[in-house]
Amino acid sequence: MLWLRRIGMRVRSIFGRHKLEAALDSELAFHMAEQKAEYLSRGMSEPEAERAVRLEFGNVTAMAEQCRDQRRTRWLEDLTADTKYAIRSLLHSPGFTWAAVATLALGAGVNVVFFSTAYGVLLRPLPYREPDRLVEIELGMGGVGPVTNLRSMAQRADYAGYSPKIEKTIRQNGEALRVETATATWNLSRVLGVPPSLGRWFEPGEEHANSPRTVVLSDHTWRERFAADPAIIGRQLLIDEEPHDVVGVMPPGFAFPSRETAMWLPIRIDPANRALMWSGPNLLPIGRLNQGVSLPSAQTELRLIVDRVRPLFPWRMPDVWGTSSTLVLHSQALVKDARPKLLALAMASFLLLIIACGNVANLLLTRCVLRAREFAVREALGAGRGRLLRMIAAENMVLVAAGAAAGLSISLVLVKALPLALGQLPRLDEVTVAPVAAAAAGGIMLLTFAVLSVAPAARRRPSSRFSLVLAVFQLSLTTALLIGASLLGRTLWQLASVDTGIHSHEILAASVSAGPSRCSSVERCVAFLEEVSSTLVGVPGIHGVSWSNGIPLTQKHSAMSVAVQDHPKEPGEPAFVLWHVAATPGYFGALGIPLRAGRFFTAADRAGGLPVVVISESTAKKFWPNESPIGKSIRPVSGNVWRTVIGVAGDVMHYSLDGYPSWIDGVQYVPHAQAPPVSSSAFQQSVFLECAGIDAALLQQSLRQRFPDVAITGLKSLQGVRAASVSNRRSTAWLMSLLAALALFLGIVGVYGTLSQRAEQRRPEVGIRMALGARPIEIGGVVLREAAVVGLVGSAIGVVAALGLTRFLRTLLFGISETDPIAYVAGPAILVTTALLAAALPALRASRLDPAKVLRSE
Amino acid sequence: MAKSSDLIQGTLDLLILKTVSLGPVHGWAIAKRIQQMSNEVLLVQQGSLYPALHRLEHQGWIQSETRETESGRVAKFYSLTRDGKKQLEKELGQWERLSGAIGLVVKHS
Numbered sequence: 001m002l003w004l005r006r007i008g009m010r011v012r013s014i015f016g017r018h019k020l021e022a023a024l025d026s027e028l029a030f031h032m033a034e035q036k037a038e039y040l041s042r043g044m045s046e047p048e049a050e051r052a053v054r055l056e057f058g059n060v061t062a063m064a065e066q067c068r069d070q071r072r073t074r075w076l077e078d079l080t081a082d083t084k085y086a087i088r089s090l091l092h093s094p095g096f097t098w099a100a101v102a103t104l105a106l107g108a109g110v111n112v113v114f115f116s117t118a119y120g121v122l123l124r125p126l127p128y129r130e131p132d133r134l135v136e137i138e139l140g141m142g143g144v145g146p147v148t149n150l151r152s153m154a155q156r157a158d159y160a161g162y163s164p165k166i167e168k169t170i171r172q173n174g175e176a177l178r179v180e181t182a183t184a185t186w187n188l189s190r191v192l193g194v195p196p197s198l199g200r201w202f203e204p205g206e207e208h209a210n211s212p213r214t215v216v217l218s219d220h221t222w223r224e225r226f227a228a229d230p231a232i233i234g235r236q237l238l239i240d241e242e243p244h245d246v247v248g249v250m251p252p253g254f255a256f257p258s259r260e261t262a263m264w265l266p267i268r269i270d271p272a273n274r275a276l277m278w279s280g281p282n283l284l285p286i287g288r289l290n291q292g293v294s295l296p297s298a299q300t301e302l303r304l305i306v307d308r309v310r311p312l313f314p315w316r317m318p319d320v321w322g323t324s325s326t327l328v329l330h331s332q333a334l335v336k337d338a339r340p341k342l343l344a345l346a347m348a349s350f351l352l353l354i355i356a357c358g359n360v361a362n363l364l365l366t367r368c369v370l371r372a373r374e375f376a377v378r379e380a381l382g383a384g385r386g387r388l389l390r391m392i393a394a395e396n397m398v399l400v401a402a403g404a405a406a407g408l409s410i411s412l413v414l415v416k417a418l419p420l421a422l423g424q425l426p427r428l429d430e431v432t433v434a435p436v437a438a439a440a441a442g443g444i445m446l447l448t449f450a451v452l453s454v455a456p457a458a459r460r461r462p463s464s465r466f467s468l469v470l471a472v473f474q475l476s477l478t479t480a481l482l483i484g485a486s487l488l489g490r491t492l493w494q495l496a497s498v499d500t501g502i503h504s505h506e507i508l509a510a511s512v513s514a515g516p517s518r519c520s521s522v523e524r525c526v527a528f529l530e531e532v533s534s535t536l537v538g539v540p541g542i543h544g545v546s547w548s549n550g551i552p553l554t555q556k557h558s559a560m561s562v563a564v565q566d567h568p569k570e571p572g573e574p575a576f577v578l579w580h581v582a583a584t585p586g587y588f589g590a591l592g593i594p595l596r597a598g599r600f601f602t603a604a605d606r607a608g609g610l611p612v613v614v615i616s617e618s619t620a621k622k623f624w625p626n627e628s629p630i631g632k633s634i635r636p637v638s639g640n641v642w643r644t645v646i647g648v649a650g651d652v653m654h655y656s657l658d659g660y661p662s663w664i665d666g667v668q669y670v671p672h673a674q675a676p677p678v679s680s681s682a683f684q685q686s687v688f689l690e691c692a693g694i695d696a697a698l699l700q701q702s703l704r705q706r707f708p709d710v711a712i713t714g715l716k717s718l719q720g721v722r723a724a725s726v727s728n729r730r731s732t733a734w735l736m737s738l739l740a741a742l743a744l745f746l747g748i749v750g751v752y753g754t755l756s757q758r759a760e761q762r763r764p765e766v767g768i769r770m771a772l773g774a775r776p777i778e779i780g781g782v783v784l785r786e787a788a789v790v791g792l793v794g795s796a797i798g799v800v801a802a803l804g805l806t807r808f809l810r811t812l813l814f815g816i817s818e819t820d821p822i823a824y825v826a827g828p829a830i831l832v833t834t835a836l837l838a839a840a841l842p843a844l845r846a847s848r849l850d851p852a853k854v855l856r857s858e
Numbered sequence: 859m860a861k862s863s864d865l866i867q868g869t870l871d872l873l874i875l876k877t878v879s880l881g882p883v884h885g886w887a888i889a890k891r892i893q894q895m896s897n898e899v900l901l902v903q904q905g906s907l908y909p910a911l912h913r914l915e916h917q918g919w920i921q922s923e924t925r926e927t928e929s930g931r932v933a934k935f936y937s938l939t940r941d942g943k944k945q946l947e948k949e950l951g952q953w954e955r956l957s958g959a960i961g962l963v964v965k966h967s
Contacts, residue, residue: 063905
């Protein structure tokens, strides 16, 4: 066991070092003694023998050193010694050390947090079995009929269906609670590969409309509402006034389709109800590719299935229906919107870390220049160039280690705060500091250091010119960040100046929900809405109540396929799609939507009256550019009632500030009374309250007194709704600005340090110049000129870098291009100005030098 | 400082292994014995001997123990390990091949 013996020797060399040293000393001493004894026996005198032995032995220390080298553990001993020395030397200059560690900690901490977030949201595997085989269908293909047919036809993948975010009311201990639920097909649990932790998932038979109703709870709901009682299985729960059997509980961490999903209900297939099957609730497909099936091959199959499903619709579907259905990986589709934002921020935090490293490298360089004398002494005493480099490297390692440790502790705090600042993103609440992100940050720091600090120190004479180069480098990265932040800032500005078409200030929007019996018929529904309205008007402060099917700018789709008079379509051609708003007569006045032609609704436009419709200005221009639209008619594709156009309203952005999706052809408003939300399931409508501001609890209370099952939620001013609709971009812009501000701060500190140091080095030169008659202003000018040159060169390089980097921001911008000239001027302008400000102090100091003093000190 | 270049490169290891194979022996005695056995031709310098001993020990070919000499002093005695025996045979073989080859060249020219 040769290797075992060798390892044993190595271990003894490390841990039994002192013993080995003693053995070595006594071994050599023994040899000398024996040799001496021999010489003495040959008749030499004591001093002669001693001298002969010494001569023979030569340098005993060097020999002992050679013996030690045989142990092959020198590197470790040297490393410990170097590290100890580095720590001692760093502690000798606490100011420098604190500044360096704090800068590195800031850079590393911020970087680790953004990297961890990007990793946690974008890269970390989803908590399902073999998540790389889960697929979604983008564009098209949805609904109970299409998805259940897809499920039975597909051979290459196992498709399930689900409808996310369905609010339901559960009754527990006499209290009504709104919870978010999802409906799902019986095979969803199988497709995701996650079985319930308690009880069972749905059975195939439970999808049928008249089978007994069942429900599966989330782990969170089970623990919070039912005290984690295992006997919950088999109990009944009242959901939307109907009893449901609890059959299972999902494991903790199961968050499909969203973390807020409190319970899952089976879909209800009722083949007799054609509307529900083919145009009803949007059942979304999710599939698992079968073993050995590739994405393209499943996509090919999907195309064929789409052609087989299209003729199954009870009405003629356009030939293009489903043709753009694309199979994508679920893991990618889930984070499609989060990706550009997180990548942009991760990139920015990466630049910040490099700037921080550059700053510390600059500090180190200054230290090298100051220690030139010390290094010269060391070299004279026999330290090789390599030995000195190793010493500097050890100092850097200690700094990186301290900075990384401090940065990691900062990131552990920040990682909890960042989700609050980032807003709505999928998987954000699961984000923790990822070891891989911490390793990446550490690697970046080491690499940057290797290039930035050891390289210049390796030169014979460290020069402050290199620190100018470093300053330019830092400033160029800072410029790139500033430009990025300016672009996002400009985007916010552009978004803020968008005219939504809503001109009203004192108005609140909210959702009202109620049990399913409230709107089961037109009469009941109309009566119910009137009662709620009158109750609300009775609340002090409210002087107007209007209803609609949705709140503008919440990105909730509300579209209707229609036939338009004068614009016939060939059979099979896709129908026109209009944004559909049902509104009470007060709606237009409350939201401040102007009338362009004709009239708005009145109380006379009720159910049973002439079916009427109001269209938007651009819709009128699109369909009837040269004539009055008043008196023309529009009909929903799925019905046969023609509505007469009675008015034209100003354009309103109902979908989002970016405008409508491309497939929307126009906007129509129909009287709420002629399209009441009659349904056998739970009631939900949007209400607009004209008031200056009101207590939500008071509102809730006055409603509850009369209607125990009614809940009013999400009370928000329309300005608040608008602000929330751009919160994603706003948080990105703020975070980017924060990173840019930190970078600017670090960059400017770097410039200040460099210029101060150079001014200090040039004291003798300045003294001579002044003695020869240079005016103080000229001396200050030299420093300022240097700052301006560094700033301008840095900006120029930064602009080029930004041109390459800002394409990461493209999807986050609005109303400007990624080469927006204002941003490209603003970023460098801020930078050069701050660089000049940073130079002001060293310039002032240089210009106030007393030449006599300087020359005398030479 | 004496270097091992006094001896043909690599032969010092062979000489030490051979000497040690005769029984546990300390450093001074190894040097002495090589000197005697070579009729005072081969003088092993201490500066080469001890690094070589330590190297061989760390390679696992010889092992050491501390014990008293006949004169009552404490010394480090080296002896051959099992792997050392194999190594010695290998080096002996190599040496014979090398010296034979050199002999052939020298005789014929």
